[in-house]
Amino acid sequence: MSALWDLRLWRFTWREKCPIAPLWAWQQARVARLICNPQLPDGLLLLTHPPVYTLGAGADPKFLKSLAGQIGSPDTQPESPVTEGPEILRVERGGEVSGHGPGQWVGYALLNLKRHRTVYGSHGQPDLHCYLRHLEEVLIQTVAHFGLQGERIPGLTGVWVQGHKVAAIGIKVSRWVTYHGFALNVCPDLAAFEAIVPCGIPDRPVGSLVQFCPGVTMAAVAPVLVQSFCEVFGLQAQAVSLAEWLGEPRFA
Numbered sequence: 001m002s003a004l005w006d007l008r009l010w011r012f013t014w015r016e017k018c019p020i021a022p023l024w025a026w027q028q029a030r031v032a033r034l035i036c037n038p039q040l041p042d043g044l045l046l047l048t049h050p051p052v053y054t055l056g057a058g059a060d061p062k063f064l065k066s067l068a069g070q071i072g073s074p075d076t077q078p079e080s081p082v083t084e085g086p087e088i089l090r091v092e093r094g095g096e097v098s099g100h101g102p103g104q105w106v107g108y109a110l111l112n113l114k115r116h117r118t119v120y121g122s123h124g125q126p127d128l129h130c131y132l133r134h135l136e137e138v139l140i141q142t143v144a145h146f147g148l149q150g151e152r153i154p155g156l157t158g159v160w161v162q163g164h165k166v167a168a169i170g171i172k173v174s175r176w177v178t179y180h181g182f183a184l185n186v187c188p189d190l191a192a193f194e195a196i197v198p199c200g201i202p203d204r205p206v207g208s209l210v211q212f213c214p215g216v217t218m219a220a221v222a223p224v225l226v227q228s229f230c231e232v233f234g235l236q237a238q239a240v241s242l243a244e245w246l247g248e249p250r251f252a
Contacts, residue, residue, distance in 0.1 A: 006041035007235035009226060010245040017050040017102065020089055024074035027179045029246050030110050034177045038112060042235060043245060045108040046222060051086035051101040053196060056093050056170055063097045063197040064088065086192070093170035093180035095157070096200030103188030103208070105218065105225060109135070109181040113173070116233060126176055132157055132169060134232050135182050139167040141228040142184065142221065146213045158199065164207025168199055186210060186221050 026045065034040050053064070061071065071088050086101070100106060113119055113126035119134055121127030133152075139159040140150035143166065150159040150166070159167040167184045185208040193206040209216050230237050 007230060007233075007237045008041045008043045008245050009046070009237045009239050010043070010242055011046040011222065011226070011239065016048065018047045019050060020052055020054070020087065020091070021074045023047065023049075023108065024091065026242070026246060027108055027110065031174060031177050031179050034110060034112055035175050038114070040112075041238075042112060042233075043110040044226070044229060044237070045110075045245075046226065047106055047108075048102060048104060048218070049100040049106060051099075051192060053086055053088045053097055053099050054093075055088070055090045055097045056095040057090070057172075058094070059090070059096045060200065063200045065196060067195045091180070092172040094172065095168070095170035096198075097196045098168050098170065098183060098199060099192045099196060100183060101188055101192055103218065104183055104185050105221060106183045107181045107225065107229070109171075109178055109229070111178045111233065113176045113178060118234065128171070128173060131178065132171070135169050135171075136167075138225070138228045138232045139182060139184060141232065142225045143167075143209060145224045145228075146209060146216055146221075148209065148212050153204075156199075156201065160204070161207060161209075161212055164205050164211065165198065165201070166207050166209060184209075184221070184225065186216060186218050 030043050071090055074089050074091060119126050119130045121130060136152055136159055143150040143161060148161050150161055153160060157169050158165050167182060169182045170180050171178055172180050187208055187210040190206055190208060198206050226237055
């Protein structure tokens with residue numbers, strides 16, 4: 001059996017709410033270090049956001065429907081900040097509009113795909129479609145732990161349970177280093193998704209694990225999600241502080 005790659009994990013408790021702006025900056029810092037230093041371990045941020053809507057780089061604002069508010073960016077402060085309701089931010093990931101908030105785990109995966117041979121295609125380079133299927137497998141294995149059958153839908157990205165989309169995926173890759181990642185609905189307020197067309201898919205409802213597995217909690221899902229991530233990508237997780245996650249002094 002081949003040796004496992006190291007994974008640096010930094011995880012909030014489910015009670016904490018991390019705004020998008022500092023998270024965006026943390027990703028940028030880690031990606032830059034991974035590109036400059038190929039020996040740096042992969043990283044995973046697992047956290048929960050306060051209520052916010054994000055649009056992918058090429059997302060169509062029409063999927064915000066009649067939602068009021070200025071579309072901002074995590075690296076700038078809008079001239080007229082939104083004082084009521086969730087922020088609306090455009091980020092680098094692929095995909096359309098998505099909603100985030102309490103009751104949802106968001107995983108930001110920062111991986112050097114060149115050392116993950118299981119995502120290589122026949123052309124001898126990492127295959128991003130294969131990487132997306134790996135992320136889906138992480139989520140399918142996670143929901144299976146709670147007795148649920150996660151499903152893929154051909155032509156779409158994400159994971160569904162009984163026809164309800166419980167997990168969304170949106171990624172960005174720079175020099176084969178990934179960032180952004182996935183969002184898994186555990187027990188969010190689904191009313192927040194009624195203000196948008198989630199992922200630009202108008203005819204498929206959004207769901208959550210608690211709909212199909214009453215009593216499931218964020219605390220129960222987190223370690224299963226991390227374990228599934230490690231199993232799918234051949235990683236061994238080590239929890240570290242944010243300072244170490246950002247700086248990795250042992251690899252500087």
